[in-house]
Each structure stands twice: as structure tokens, then as C-alpha cells.
Amino acid sequence: MLISAASPEIRSREQRRELSNDVSEVLQAKHCLQEHLSGDEYEKSQPSRKEKSLGLLCHKFLARYPDYPSTEENNYICLDEVAEELNVERRRIYDIVNVLESLHMVSRLAKNRYAWHGRHNLSKTLQALKKVGEENKYTQQIQMIKKREYEHEFDFDGERNEETARTFGSNEHSEMSFVELPGMEFRAASVNSRKDKSLRVMSQKFVMLFLVSTPQIVSLEVAAKILIGEDQLEDLDKSKFKTKIRRLYDIANVLSSLELIKKVHVTEERGRKPAFKWTGPEVLPNIQDTKLETTSTTCPTPISESIPSKEQCSKNLFPSRGKQNFTRHPSLIKLVKTIENDRRKIQSAPTSPVKICASTDQNLSAFPSKMAQVPAVAKHQLEGQSKKAKEMKMKLSGSALECNLSSPEVVLKPEPSQQPALTQPPGVCPPSHSSVSPVILPHPHSALSYAIYLHPSQAHTVTTYSPSFMLQPLPRANVTGIKSINSKVVNKTTAEEGDNQIATDDPTKSLTAKERPTIKSETSSQRCLKRPQALQESNLIKRYRSDKESLDTSLGESIKNERPPSNSSQMNHEMDNFQEEKQNKTETLDQNMTRCYDQCKREDIPEDETFFPSGYLIPLAQCTHGNKAGFSDEEKAGICSLQHTTYSSPVAGVIPMTAPELKAVNIPAFHITPLNIMLSPTSIAAAPVLSNSCLTSSNTASAPNPSSSVLNFTLQHVGLIPAGVRVPANPVLQHVPVSSQPENVSRSSENLNLQEEKPCVPKEAQGPQTVTENFFRTPGGPNTVPSLAANSDGTNRISQGTLYIPQRKLEVSED
DNA sequence: GACTCCCGCCAAAGC
DNA sequence: GCTTTGGCGGGAGTC
Numbered sequence: 111m112l113i114s115a116a117s118p119e120i121r122s123r124e125q126r127r128e129l130s131n132d133v134s135e136v137l138q139a140k141h142c143l144q145e146h147l148s149g150d151e152y153e154k155s156q157p158s159r160k161e162k163s164l165g166l167l168c169h170k171f172l173a174r175y176p177d178y179p180s181t182e183e184n185n186y187i188c189l190d191e192v193a194e195e196l197n198v199e200r201r202r203i204y205d206i207v208n209v210l211e212s213l214h215m216v217s218r219l220a221k222n223r224y225a226w227h228g229r230h231n232l233s234k235t236l237q238a239l240k241k242v243g244e245e246n247k248y249t250q251q252i253q254m255i256k257k258r259e260y261e262h263e264f265d266f267d268g269e270r271n272e273e274t275a276r277t278f279g280s281n282e283h284s285e286m287s288f289v290e291l292p293g294m295e296f297r298a299a300s301v302n303s304r305k306d307k308s309l310r311v312m313s314q315k316f317v318m319l320f321l322v323s324t325p326q327i328v329s330l331e332v333a334a335k336i337l338i339g340e341d342q343l344e345d346l347d348k349s350k351f352k353t354k355i356r357r358l359y360d361i362a363n364v365l366s367s368l369e370l371i372k373k374v375h376v377t378e379e380r381g382r383k384p385a386f387k388w389t390g391p392e393v394l395p396n397i398q399d400t401k402l403e404t405t406s407t408t409c410p411t412p413i414s415e416s417i418p419s420k421e422q423c424s425k426n427l428f429p430s431r432g433k434q435n436f437t438r439h440p441s442l443i444k445l446v447k448t449i450e451n452d453r454r455k456i457q458s459a460p461t462s463p464v465k466i467c468a469s470t471d472q473n474l475s476a477f478p479s480k481m482a483q484v485p486a487v488a489k490h491q492l493e494g495q496s497k498k499a500k501e502m503k504m505k506l507s508g509s510a511l512e513c514n515l516s517s518p519e520v521v522l523k524p525e526p527s528q529q530p531a532l533t534q535p536p537g538v539c540p541p542s543h544s545s546v547s548p549v550i551l552p553h554p555h556s557a558l559s560y561a562i563y564l565h566p567s568q569a570h571t572v573t574t575y576s577p578s579f580m581l582q583p584l585p586r587a588n589v590t591g592i593k594s595i596n597s598k599v600v601n602k603t604t605a606e607e608g609d610n611q612i613a614t615d616d617p618t619k620s621l622t623a624k625e626r627p628t629i630k631s632e633t634s635s636q637r638c639l640k641r642p643q644a645l646q647e648s649n650l651i652k653r654y655r656s657d658k659e660s661l662d663t664s665l666g667e668s669i670k671n672e673r674p675p676s677n678s679s680q681m682n683h684e685m686d687n688f689q690e691e692k693q694n695k696t697e698t699l700d701q702n703m704t705r706c707y708d709q710c711k712r713e714d715i716p717e718d719e720t721f722f723p724s725g726y727l728i729p730l731a732q733c734t735h736g737n738k739a740g741f742s743d744e745e746k747a748g749i750c751s752l753q754h755t756t757y758s759s760p761v762a763g764v765i766p767m768t769a770p771e772l773k774a775v776n777i778p779a780f781h782i783t784p785l786n787i788m789l790s791p792t793s794i795a796a797a798p799v800l801s802n803s804c805l806t807s808s809n810t811a812s813a814p815n816p817s818s819s820v821l822n823f824t825l826q827h828v829g830l831i832p833a834g835v836r837v838p839a840n841p842v843l844q845h846v847p848v849s850s851q852p853e854n855v856s857r858s859s860e861n862l863n864l865q866e867e868k869p870c871v872p873k874e875a876q877g878p879q880t881v882t883e884n885f886f887r888t889p890g891g892p893n894t895v896p897s898l899a900a901n902s903d904g905t906n907r908i909s910q911g912t913l914y915i916p917q918r919k920l921e922v923s924e925d
Numbered sequence: 926g927a928c929t930c931c932c933g934c935c936a937a938a939g940c
Numbered sequence: 941g942c943t944t945t946g947g948c949g950g951g952a953g954t955c
Contacts, residue, residue, distance in 0.1 A: 160953085204946060205946085235944095349949075350948080
């Protein structure tokens with residue numbers, strides 16, 4: 111009955127002939143049903159509104175065809191046939207087909223006839239859409255709309271709408287366009303030229319919004335506003351808006367059936383809003399080989415400028431507004447191809463370092479859209495850390511510690527894990543591996559900088575003892591975030607690894623070592639050792655961050671080799687430059703980090719393994735308790751009692767290090783004085799005393815195995831001992847067999863792992879202790895490094911942390 | 926009452 | 941001139 115009502119009798123008769131026996135039987139049954147049932151009963155037997163929804167209909171439609179059809183199969187779609195079989199009018203089928211067409215899952219062959227492609231082209235299409243979405247700056251548009259929504263709450267006059275209209279009107283991307291794939295161009299001139307293909311275009315743009323959004327959630331309201339804004343913003347009235355919303359529901363139903371999106375609700379200040387979340391495949395915008403075909407109804411830009419395709423060119427040459435219906439003229443093909451080839455040449459430079467470093471699409475190809483949050487996270491952390499540092503300074507300014515704040519070369523900075531995780535912006539992965547924090551230290555002899563890497567607990571310790579330090583955490587949270595984000599696509603993280611990641615991702619667990627899960631320490635390989643580029647970039651980042659901190663703290667002092675800002679405008683200017691450079695460098699560094707992480711993954715290096723940048727390290731002690739020196743309870747809580755924790759960092763170009771090594775080489779770290787970190791005898795005396803229990807439980811029992819070669823090299827390198835002179839390991843640790851063989855590191859790590867299973871001595875029972883106290887207990891001992899260098903003013907110059915030596919010395923440390 | 930979206934009118938485009 | 945296609949908005953069903 112429906113068919114006969116919807117179609118002429120002749121067509122029905124022809125179709126009936128083509129229909130399968132099953133369909134005929136269904137129809138006959140229907141007719142019988144209608145004849146035998148009364149009107150009400152028949153109505154009741156009709157499917158409900160829900161059962162007739164477009165989404166369900168689309169499900170039925172999709173069920174008819176395989177996701178990945180083979181070429182041998184008959185993949186033609188006859189709209190009449192489908193409409194009849196699905197018992198809907200053709201109008202509904204058009205809605206479905208249009209959306210599928212926008213994703214290139216179907217293509218129109220002829221009148222009433224389509225070809226089914228399934229999901230073969232889906233990834234390419236999504237890549238293309240993402241690229242176009244990025245080019246169209248949809249992210250900015252979304253932000254603009256959201257911002258305007260917020261402003262609109264306080265501004266109800268009509269000026270805003272005018273401003274909105276102007277903004278969208280000035281948008282160079284305001285034309286409607288359709289993204290095509292090579293070989294998937296619309297064959298029919300009608301489709302190419304018709305202006306009223308907005309459902310397809312809307313569908314594509316809707317998808318683009320998801321692909322460029324972070325998180326990939328788009329509210330209907332925002333989507334409708336953007337689509338209206340691009341269409342006819344002068345008609346930004348309510349009816350237009352409602353109509354767009356209706357269409358978006360149509361599209362969303364189909365996309366939901368394709369499991370590309372999922373309906374959610376976002377709760378904002380003004381209430382609950384319907385929205386959709388992208389649940390489709392992660393899209394890597396690596397489309398250097400994907401040729402985009404963008405049709406356009408207008409020609410806003412000259413052809414010589416970034417016209418993406420011959421399609422676009424032909425369309426732009428013959429704008430299809432009104433009744434001008436042009437197909438691609440053969441004479442244009444040659445010209446268009448030339449343009450296209452040129453464009454391809456330009457775009458086919460994926461290895462261009464400029465592209466990679468400039469966070470372009472190529473850059474994004476390695477890291478999906480969430481990578482875009484990296485700068486924001488970094489900024490967030492820097493700001494938070496800067497604030498924390500200021501607070502810490504304020505706190506400590508009146509404390510018993512006498513710290514020379516007048517000339518700090520390195521300013522202490524709290525570690526990232528101190529940042530409240532809840533303050534992370536939505537969609538931003540919280541910092542996880544926050545165990546190591548580098549500090550740039552200028553080398554006194556070689557003009558090369560050192561980086562001190564501090565464990566979070568050490569950060570607290572250093573904060574306490576030397577508040578003039580500023581810890582410079584690596585963008586580890588960013589890296590981790592990237593890793594976790596990309597794990598599905600890039601790293602193929604196993605479930606177990608994922609669990610580990612979750613455990614370490616939890617920022618609350620990174621606050622103290624006590625809360626930290628036992629982390630195995632194993633030095634399995636130094637295959638990730640040499641990453642010169644990453645090292646340089648890392649140093650650059652550190653320098654930038656130091657610069658930033660220098661500005662932030664407004665101390666009027668700058669880190670060595672950094673020119674201090676002379677006035678506020680210059681400072682602002684430098685800040686701007688810094689932010690920009692920092693972002694670029696951070697992203698580049700993060701890539702290297704992720705690459706190394708991937709490599710380590712491939713080489714089966716445990717995720718929690720200790721990594722430090724290549725070069726050698728002079729680590730800090732990791733066992734500290736802050737019961738003295740007037741620490742507040744809060745600070746005590748922050749000072750962790752890490753005993754068996756190793757330091758993990760997915761930093762590119764890293765050396766696995768175990769906790770014992772850190773302890774061992776910590777000694778020279780404390781005595782090397784490339785910094786002018788002043789510590790008075792008073793404060794040293796006030797430093798916690800290392801108890802035997804600590805040594806027993808962690809240093810000794812956990813098989814600390816000081817790497818004397820590292821120690822010696824370190825001392826030689828910094829000029830504390832002459833070349834050729836070897837200094838034995840710390841006598842406190844001497845009962846542990848010392849081996850300079852690299853494998854020994856692994857062995858000690860294994861020991862450590864075993865030890866970790868034993869219950870640790872309770873914090874309280876250990877009493878105030880810190881490994882750093884080792885140095886005070888054995889000052890000037892024959893087997894230790896020289897005593898603290900005393901300054902003329904009676905203070906002692908110490909540095910605390912893991913000293914990072916440039917990589918060129920690496921082979922020495924491996925001795 | 927707001928949200929959701931089915932339904933079908935009707936005009937443009939195709940043949 | 942008939943058919944196909946699809947924009948559009950009323951209004952019914954659902955929450």
C-alpha cells in the first residue's frame with residue numbers, strides 16, 4: 111500500500127516483477143493484514159514512531175550491505191527497491207544515502223541507482239575531512255561561538271548578533287563546499303552543480319567538527335550555529351536555527367547508526383544540552399597521498415592560491431549559484447592537473463623539518479588531535495608551578511632556613527605532581543610520570559649546561575633545603591598524555607601496559623612514594639641512550655622554561671646566558687616569543703619522547719623503568735623525610751619517603767638508572783658546586799639525619815650498588831678530582847659489591863625488585879632521614895668525595911639533584 | 926514544556 | 941511534462 115501510494119503504478123508493477131519472492135510474500139501478508147484488520151487494529155499494528163526512526167532505518171539499510179564489500183559482489187543500490195523492502199518512502203532513503211554519500215560510503219551512479227562502497231573509503235574520507243576542518247579553522251569557530259555564548263549572557267542587545275554576522279561574514283571559509291575523494295567525484299553534473307546538496311555538506315561539516323574538536327564532543331547548538339554561520343548568517347533567526355537542528359538530528363541519526371558518533375549530553379551553565387561524541391576511528395591526518403577534492407559553490411580565493419583540486423578549480427571557475435549548471439570542461443583538465451601537480455609537489459614534503467616542527471598536519475599525524483592540548487597543558491603547568499614557587503618562597507622566606515635568594519641561578523620549582531589533578535582542564539590527561547625533573551646547571555668548566563633531574567620527592571626536599579632552586583619539570587605529563595591518547599593507534603599498548611599506565615597516570619599516586627605502586631627497576635638496555643637531537647631540544651626546552659620562570663618570578667634575575675628583560679614591554683615581548691618557541695620546542699620534544707617511548711615499548715623495556723636523558727647522571731637521594739627544619743605538615747606530606755622507587759621517564763634518549771645508582775652518585779652531586787646554591791651550616795645542621803634503618807632498608811638491603819665509574823667520571827668531569835684518579839664508592843655502601851659492568855646495573859635492579867616485595871620500614875620508624883645525610887656523615891672521608899665546599903661567607907655551596915652530563919661523555923660512564 | 930525527529934509538501938533539477 | 945531529488949518546516953511523539 112505504501113509503495114503504491116508513493117510511486118506510480120507502472121513503477122510498482124515493474125518493481126514487483128524484480129522483487130524477490132520474500133518481498134512479495136511480505137507485501138501480500140501486509141495486504142492480507144490490512145484487509146482482515148479494522149482501521150484501529152491496523153494502526154496499532156503499524157510500527158511506532160520509534161520503530162520508524164531514521165537511525166533504525168539506517169541500521170536496516172546498513173544491514174543489507176557488507177562493511178567491506180568485495181568487488182565481485184553486486185554492490186548496486188536501487189533506491190526504489192530499498193525503500194520498498196524497508197517499507198519506507200523514498201524520501202527517507204534519500205536522507206540516509208545523502209549522509210552515506212558524504213562519507214563516500216556510497217556514490218551515485220545514475221538515477222535511482224547508487225553504488226555501495228562500504229567503509230573502504232571511510233578512513234581516507236575522515237582524514238580528508240579532518241584536514242579540511244583544520245584548514246577551515248573550525249576549532250577557532252567553535253571556540254568563538256562558545257565564547258560568544260558566554261558573553262551573550264551579559265549582553266542581550268543586538269549588537270552581538272551583528273558582530274557575529276560580521277565575524278562569520280569575514281570568514282574566508284564561509285562558502286559551502288563538498289570534500290571529494292579521488293575517484294569518488296560526483297559523476298552527475300546535477301549533483302556537482304546543485305546548490306541544494308546541503309545535507310551532504312552539512313554532514314561533512316558536522317563530521318569535521320568532531321574531528322577537529324578536543325574533546326571530540328560537539329553540541330548541536332554549536333554545530334548548528336557554525337553551519338548557519340557558514341550558510342546565511344543574515345537569517346540567524348530562530349526558524350533557521352530550528353531547521354538546522356532538525357537536519358543535524360537527521361545526520362546524527364545516520365552517523366550514530368554507523369557508530370561514528372554517540373549521543374551525549376553536556377551540562378553547561380545554562381543547562382543540559384544535547385551533544386554528540388565521536389566514537390568513530392581515530393583519524394590520523396596523514397593524507398599526503400590523499401588527494402582532496404573540494405567542490406565549492408563560490409570562488410572566494412584566486413585559483414593560484416591553494417586551490418585544492420581540479421574539482422575545486424572547475425567549480426570555482428563556474429560558480430554554480432543560480433541555474434548555471436556546468437560540468438568539468440575537458441579543456442580545463444590540463445590546466446587543473448598542472449595546478450594540482452604543483453600543489454602536490456608542495457604538499458609532498460612530509461619529511462620537511464619545518465612541517466614537523468611547526469605542528470602542522472604532518473606533525474599531527476603522529477599525534478592525534480589531543481596533541482593540540484600539549485601547549486595548554488605545558489602552560490597550565492608552568493603557570494601553576496610558577497605560582498607554587500612563589501608561594502613556596504613566601505613560605506620559606508621567614509623560615510629557619512637561611513637561603514640566599516639574592517643570586518639564585520636555578521630557582522626551585524615544585525614538581526608537577528603537586529598540581530592538583532582536578533585543576534586539569536577537561537580532556538587533558540593528568541600528569542603521570544612526574545618523577546624526574548630536570549634543572550639546567552651551567553657547567554663551570556666546559557660552558558655546557560647540566561640538567562639536574564629530581565624526583566618529585568626530591569623536589570620537595572630541594573624545595574625545603576634550597577628554596578632558591580627552581581625545578582624544571584620535563585613536559586612529562588604531556589608526553590604521557592600523548593602516549594595514552596595515542597596508545598590505541600601508535601603504540602598498541604597491551605592491556606597490561608595500559609593498566610600500568612593507568613596506575614602511573616593517577617596523579618594522586620604520584621604525590622608520595624608511599625602511595626606509589628611498587629615500581630620495578632631494571633636496566634635492561636641502553637638502546638635508547640643516544641638521542642642527541644632530543645637532548646638538544648630538551649636542553650632548549652629547559653632553557654626556555656628557565657627563562658619563563660625567570661620572568662614569572664619577576665626576580666629580576668636571569669639564568670646564566672639569558673639576557674634579563676630590561677623593561678615590562680620587553681618582557682612581554684620576550685614572553686610572547688618564549689611562548690611561541692616553547693610551544694614549538696615542547697611539541698618537538700614530545701614527539702621525540704613518544705618516539706623513544708615507542709622504541710622502548712618495542713624493545714620490551716618496562717614502562718616503569720628509570721630513564722634519564724642520555725649522558726650520565728648524578729642523581730639525588732630519593733629517601734627524604736622532612737621532620738626537621740620547621741617543615742609544615744603539608745610539606746612533610748609532600749616529602750616522600752621513596753625508597754625503592756625508580757624514576758621513569760619516557761624521555762627520548764635516556765639512560766635507565768636504578769635507585770641505588772642514584773644514591774651512589776648522589777654524593778658528588780651534593781658536592782659538585784657549579785651552582786651558587788647557598789646553604790648555611792645552620793641549615794645543614796638542621797638537615798635530617800640518615801638513620802641506619804634507612805640504609806638498611808633501602809640503601810643496603812635493597813642492594814644499592816653505587817656505580818663508582820659514574821661517580822669517578824662525574825667527579826673528573828666537574829674537576830673535583832684529577833683525571834685518572836678513581837674514587838671508591840661511598841663507604842656507607844661499600845659492603846655492596848661494586849661492579850662497573852653494565853650488567854651489574856641490571857642485577858642490582860633485580861635485587862631491588864626483590865627487595866621491593868619486603869615490607870618497608872614505616873616512615874615513622876625510620877625517623878628523620880635522608881640519603882643526603884650520607885654526605886654529612888662522611889665528610890672528607892677517604893672514600894668519599896671531598897667535603898662540602900665552604901664559601902667565604904660560611905655557607906656551603908651545594909647542589910642537589912641528578913646531574914645531567916652531556917651525552918658526549920656517555921661512553922665514559924658506561925665504562 | 927522542551928526535545929526529538931517523522932512526515933510530507935513542494936520546488937528544483939533531471940530526463 | 942513526468943520523475944527524481946531533497947530543502948524545509950509543521951507538528952506529533954517522547955521525555
